[in-house]
Amino acid sequence: MHVKNKSWRKLDNSAQIFPIISNKKFSSVFRISTVLNEKVSADILKKALKIVLNNFECFKVRLKKGFFWYYLDNNNEEPIVEKENNYPCKYINKYTNNGYLFKVTYFENKINLDVFHSLTDGNYAVKFLKEIVYTYLEISHPNDLKDNIRIQRKVEYTVEDSYIENYNKKLNGKPNTKRAFILKGRNLPFEAISVVHGIIDLKKLKEIVKEKNVTITQYFTALLIYSIYEANYKKYKGTKPIKICIPVDLRKYFNSKTISNFFSYITVEKKMDKNDSFENILKFVKEDFTKKLTEEEIIKTMSSNVKLGTNILIKMMPLFIKKFTVKISYFEIRKYTTSTLSNIGKIGIISEYKKYIDNFLFLIAPEVVEKIKCSVCSFENNVVFTFTSILEDQSIQNTFFEYLQKQKIAVRIESNGV
Amino acid sequence: MLYPRIINIEKSNIIIGILIFICILISGVLIAIDFLTDAKVMWSLISSISIVYLWVTVIYSIRRGSSIASSIMIQTLVISIFMILLDKITGYRGWSVEIAIPIILSIANVMMFMMLLISRRNYTKYIIYHVIIFAFNLFMIILFLLNMVNNIMLSVIALIISLVIAIITTIICGNDIKEELIKRFHI
Incomplete structure (x- = not known):
């Protein structure tokens, strides 16, 4: 160490x-x-x-x-x-x-x-x-x-x-500059956050994703888009695309053991068609992942973001001015994403300790624009899909887990009762 | 059960709200009396500013984690502003910048120096506040150069005190000051 x-x-x-x-x-x-x-x-x-x-x-x-x-x-x-x-x-x-x-x-x-x-x-x-x-x-x-x-x-x-250490000065990513569909509905009072964990049978889920020839993250992304579409987009007559931000661990692409942040992201952008089915969405998500989740694309996005932070004008700007300008621009940038889905994957534990552990949970904070955020982690034969939300309406969560149950995937729901 | 039942999330700020309301009400009444009695000096403004000063002091003091050094710096700044306003309201005669502020700055400098003598380890955390107080001293000289201050005797004394303290401080913990400045001004 x-x-x-x-x-x-x-x-x-x-x-x-x-x-x-x-x-x-x-x-x-x-x-x-x-x-x-x-x-x-x-x-x-x-x-x-x-x-x-x-x-x-x-x-x-x-x-x-x-x-x-x-x-x-x-x-x-x-x-x-x-x-x-x-x-x-x-x-x-x-x-x-x-x-x-x-x-x-x-x-x-x-x-x-x-x-x-x-x-x-x-x-x-x-x-x-x-x-x-x-x-x-x-x-x-x-x-x-x-x-x-x-x-x-x-x-x-x-x-x-x-x-x-790893960015490339010459590469430029395609900026995400179009507004996304923002989830609508009444917020929970008292700055409350609702948490719903779906504890999903990993074995059965793996069978299904294998059958459809997709990854678990792709499957969940498609199902999240479908659930947003069915439970919120249609109700509020959305017109803008549903955009899901997927963080990507860059340690997979570079030989890094940094304890500091080292992630980038891809944005899956689905323009909704009338009566889009889950299968259509899944097909689109798979293709979009294939296009965007390449080493070259990931490095491009990372490099663009790094170049912004290393710009001499930005560096020399006093913090109080930076705060003012960044806050204003971030207020707009946040509107370019509908929700975030972060999958940290399998959490491995040394076998002698496993008998003392029931599960792991992963949660990310929702906020005023991305009112629902999703996170995934897995431990042993469980995948835990978590919704954190500031919306009173839970229909996106219900649609999501009901769909999984319809596919005969066992899901146990736990929540914080909000 | 995975989560506790959250009952009272946001602590009620009703008492603070009531106190603020009372203060605004008092200020309003005083300003009204001031206007009705047609006084030569706008004394109601002095009391209103005093109320604002009281709130700044109370809020900053009860904030958990604020250090003695940052309190000294904030008090130096706020009292200095208060003195200038007081001088202005009573028909500006310059006593705020010529007498009051140099005395305030000298006291602040001496207090920071005492903190250094008491605990060098803790002082290293407060260096930046001392640097800011020192910068206030330089600001007084700028005021003099701009002909905004006539009598500079006390300002010069304050500057000498701060310079002496700055030199001793630099000798005692020059490396710490350098390190602190590198941290604070890194780009």
């Missing part, structure tokens, strides 16, 4: 934008939870977090404001562990969290890790949570699990800005 010597570090290229645009209504926070087969002890969790944090020095940071950019400064305060008492993915208030950019909470059998996106992306947040869970289980079951089971499997990382 690389231990950083410097007392501060710059934010990576994509992390720079989150502190500028984030507020109570746009938190830029995602959550990864693990559900154990036993009640969580607060004391053990605190101990585990302290131990793990010493191995993840890079997470011992607070966000500070510079004259031109925000940056991450060393934080020697105690990390806070508390009982879950708010909706997930809420804005992390630095004053109530000792400055940390992540928050660890627990409820019954569940351990939650809420992460502000400037700190890291889903990939390393999962690794961090896994370490917390391993350490927690080692403390609570010392006879059964010994530290040496996993001591060989160290989490390796660097803090480099892999965007800067």
Whole structure:
């Protein structure tokens, strides 16, 4: 594990934008939870977090404001562990969290890790949570699990800005500049967030996607577009295309072990035709993925975004002016996406620990424009598809899971009751 | 059950709302009395500004996480503005920039220096606030160069105090200052 010597570090290229645009209504926070087969002890969790944090020095940071950019400064305060008492993915208030950019909470059998996106992306947040869970289980079951089971499997990382290391100055991506269909409906009161998890049988799902010759992400993207179309688009007589943003982990394309953000995205854009069927949408999504999910296209998109952040005029702009201009432009840019679907894939756990873990959950924060966001992760024979929403109406969620059930795929629904 | 039942999400700000309403009401009544009594000095403005100053101080002080150094900096700034306004309302005679602000800046500088003497480790976190207070001192000299200040004796004393403190501070923690400035001004 690389231990950083410097007392501060710059934010990576994509992390720079989150502190500028984030507020109570746009938190830029995602959550990864693990559900154990036993009640969580607060004391053990605190101990585990302290131990793990010493191995993840890079997470011992607070966000500070510079004259031109925000940056991450060393934080020697105690990390806070508390009982879950708010909706997930809420804005992390630095004053109530000792400055940390992540928050660890627990409820019954569940351990939650809420992460502000400037700190890291889903990939390393999962690794961090896994370490917390391993350490927690080692403390609570010392006879059964010994530290040496996993001591060989160290989490390796660097803090480099892999965007800067890997972007290509000469490449330009095609900008996404057309407005998308924005979900309509009454918002939930009191800034509430509704959460619906569909715990899906992976084996059956795999059979179906294999039969249709698509990937799980393609299948879910198509089904999400179909559900939006049936449950919201038709009702509110939408005219603009439904656009789904799919984040892509760039570590698959580059040899990077950075703990900082390193992701790009593709945008699937479906112009809806009258009575579009699921099969039509799936065919379109598959073709669109094939076109857009190529190394060349991904690097193009990444390079365009990096070039914006490295532009000398933008770099030299004082932070208060940057905040003003970025907020105004981001207010428009956000309207170019209907929703986001993020799939962090399979979460692997060392076999000796599996018997203590029931499941993993992944959630991303919805906001005023993208009122519903979707996230996927899988553990053992379960895929958990999660809807986080600020809309009162749950018909998109219902349409989605009902369709899966019609395909004879077993789905167990869990929610936060909102 | 995976999630707790959330009952009271947003803490009620009714009390703060009521207090703000009372303050606005008081200011309104004072301004009305001021107009009706046809006073020579707009004393109601002084009381209204005092109420604003009170709110700035209360809000900043109860905010969790705000440091002593940032409070000193904010107080220096807010009291200085308050003094200028007070001077202006009472028929500008320049005492705010010639007497009050240099004294305020000197006190702020001495307080920051005392913080350095008490704890060097903590002081490194506050360097930027000291730099800003030092910049206020330079601003006073600019005012003099623009002929906006006639009597500069106290301003010069304040500047000498801040320069001496700045030199001692630089000797004691020059590297920390350099590091802090690199952090704050990185591009």
